[in-house]
Amino acid sequence: MSGAEFELSVSCHIDAPREIAWKVWTDLKDQWFCPKPWRAEVIEEDLRPSGRSAVRMFGPDGEDTGPMEGIILEVVPGERVVSTDSYAAGWVPQTPFMTHLWSFADEGEGTRFTATARHWDAEGMKRHEKMGFHPGWDQMAAQFKELCETSAATA
Template sequence: MADDGQTNEDQRALMLSRLIPVPRAALYRCWTDPALITRWFTPAPWKTVEAELDVRAGGRSRIVMESPDGDRFPSEGLYLEVVENEKLVFTDAFTAAWQPSNKAFMVGIITFADEAGGTRYTATVRHWNAEDRKTHEEMGFHEGWGKATDQLAALAATLGG
């Protein structure tokens, strides 16, 4: 097998990073307030129609997305790490009370760091294997997460710090 310079982690991860001209507290708030996450989380014309967030390590999350055709797609998981205004780590590998999900797909790592008067926002999604990574990329990870990040930045800009 040829060495392409990538680690197994690289081959299983997708990432989006942007410098957003708002305080990190505003971005964090958009990620952790159910009333706000429903306003930006799903790239239009999709919608986020429900959000239950227990933002603490071991806390449950449940987000329901709705397609333009009205089909609903629930996503459940747990927070693994929460550092206010700095980092959120969550997974769909578990549901409430550390019960394994039917199929683990990803771990999401969202970081917020001060940079150039704004926030360096980085979303890293690690998958269990390269096939799941490829599937997520083909589902439109870069376009979808990019649009959602645009919506996140616009909403956060209205909140201040």
């Protein structure tokens, strides 16, 4: 079975060098990670294999997702980050929902950014679609693109 069978993805071209896109991804996640008017709070982002990744999102009407926690599986600086929510820090099992793949590739003068959610099964993927994968992740990617391009213009 292909990993792409239960995959949802967004991709965009960013008019900024890959180094800037990587820096925005690693240093400014709280500014682009969830669709506005929601806001994200990065609790921890330990970018190394087995490192903790924890983010909390807050809605405009007082909504609070609580910590959404996972672990980092792979980091190739400037190119790719892979994480999963199937474990919390310390390899504590959680009910798995997805594996995240974030990739950055040179494309012309800019960067091709792709954010992918791989689900364990069709049911999980369909549930994510119904939760609003699109337009939520589309808006997240647009916010990321804008922040990267603004950062490049002021660099």
